[in-house]
Amino acid sequence: MTPRNKRRTLIDQLIGRQVGLLAILLLVVGVSQYLILRSVLYHSTARTLDGEISVLKPIIHHTMASRGIPGLSHLAQILVSRLRAPGVEVFITNAARQKLASSSTLKAAVPHFSTAPYFIWNHRIVVDAVIGNPYYPSGYIWLLSSLSPLHAILRRDAELYVFLASLSLILAGWLGALSVRQTLRPLETIRESTQRIASGEFGHLTHLDNAPQEIEDLGRSIDRMSQSIQELFLQEKTLSEQMRRFVADASHELRTPLTSITGFLDLMARGELTPEEQARGLRVIRSQGKRMARLVNQLLTLSRMDSAEPSQLNVTEVALNRWLDDLLPEIQRIIAPRPLTTHIAPVVALAEPDHLADALYSLLENIQRYTPEDTQVLITLASQGGYAVLSVEDSGPGISPENLPHIFERFFRGDRSRSSTSGGTGLGLAIVKSVVEAMSGRVSAKNVEPHGMCFQISLPQPNHS
Missing domain, CATH: 1.10.287.130 (Signal transduction histidine kinase, dimerisation/phosphotransfer (DHp) domain)
Structure with a gap:
């Protein structure tokens, strides 16, 4: 088995942590329950022994009042005979801690005297009391109860708790596995999707x-x-x-x-x-x-x-109407003998004049190369939606709709069957597109009715850039 196969899955880790946390919680609860139950049993037994002593004190007091200290030995024998209940033992001594009577089978010496409500001695709960005057006692009495019955109760409770806790852990693991798998099913879907993407299914x-x-x-x-x-x-x-x-x-x-x-x-x-x-x-x-x-x-x-960016070009604010007026003689020379009509509005745009002129000349050379000599040419300059729009329109044959989306591709010619004898390289419109986009503008083309072609160059204006 490879190290990769030994690695635990996320589901196993989550279930393991869930069961582990529950086990810790059950352990804390079990220990707390055991300690509390033991304390309750010890205190309950001690209170029972205190009750026995409370019953015996009047008898002890009466005997001492009528017979004196010498009668204490005889009293001890009577008390021992009366307290021979199962699990309860008695020690009675005089003031010198000499044993006068005992119902215990212990061979050990008498217990020490304590002011605590009870104490543990030789696996027994011990409750003690003074006989006679608390300051000048005539003797001492101890009542003892074996811890064996209490430990049996605690053992049965612990066994039952361990059984129920184990059953709870098993159920928690099983139900947790179902719940975690259901919850993490979307993650499994994501894992499968990423594997498909990694395999090339983009x-x-x-x-x-x-x-x-x-x-x-x-x-x-x-x-x-x-x-x-x-x-x-x-x-x-x-x-x-x-x-x-x-x-x-x-x-x-x-x-x-x-x-x-x-x-x-x-x-x-x-x-x-x-x-x-x-x-x-x-x-x-x-x-x-x-x-x-x-x-x-x-x-x-x-x-x-x-590779050019707008920041690398000398883009400035250009008054396109004056710029276009300066180019009119060259425009007329390129398209001659085709008649020219212009509609020029005062418009300012962000542009690089020389590159923009090259783009305009490329559009005009395209008209000169592929349209008849009697084709009407219309140049329009206007402002529209925060852009300066320069339109070049002709009344030539236009281009087929299936070729229109490709005219700005490099080396594309509208007539695939036409040879290069016309002098075109198929790069002119691609250059126009690159030049305009380098100035953060855009260029588009469309056929016009009833026939003809219209190119539009849109450049951002200063107050909208």
Whole structure:
């Protein structure tokens, strides 16, 4: 048997302590009862002997008055004959403690004289009295009663008490086991739940009903822990999947321009291209090189935004209406020849102007890349619920509802069948989301009726931050 198997369970410990405490209590009660009963029996016997002496004193007094001291010896013989009751003995001596008469079979000398109500001598209760004048006694009398009958009563009482106490302990152990197991059943449920959670069943709940308050609170804490672990596990799984896709997509995006560049370089090295084809190849190499540089820069931007906190950015109070007015020429250049409409209200927000401008340009480049040239573009700036809301809306084709929840994912393209010839890397909207969240803001997207797309950037205002 291993040391682990030798360890007592909590139920065994609780039952053992319960029975142990009851045993101590019964022991204290039993000892107290024994001592009290013994004292009562001793005092009762002593009072009986005192009563006998009270009866004998008038006889002793009359004899001494009529016959004097010489008659005491004759009186002693009479008293001895009268007190031959079972278990009661008498000693009578003169003033010199010389035995005059005795009904006792003891060979010992006469008892000592005591002023106590009674005393124990040779396993007997002894009560004594003075014969004659208390100051000048003519003799002494002792009445003795054997302790054997009293000890027999005490022994029978102790045996009965031990039997009843043992029966009580057995019943207490049995009933206590039932009660403790019933009380600790929720703990057993918690133990099973934690084992299932430890084995990987994240999200498992204890489902405790009608449990004691403390155990119910413990169960709720374990439920919250289980759900938190499940959420973290799912997040980790999602992040791992996103990282896998990210690495695969990044590799694919880099491999495509590298393939074009190396292909043209090989042809040029072999001299198989005409001057016109070489010029076209150089343009392709330059274009693909710029595309790779843009992709690397976007990846670096995402990496910085992932590790950035609002305190690390130069977030200040920005008058977005004036900031937007300054950007209008560049905005019109990006979306040209698409017509632009603006509704700008005076709004102040907490933002980093340069990063916010990059996010806005990414939204506009998305419109320029994926919408027809006659698409209407509407930019709106307003205050709503403690946030400065910058909206960019177009009347283009929009995006399918099933793709809408994924547009801020990295390397996501709304048209999965579309190649990368449009120049997009699938990182623009992911960068917008990272930049806005790094400024404690939020970004959302929705389709508008009858057709088109609307992006909203919400940034906290100073008096609501």
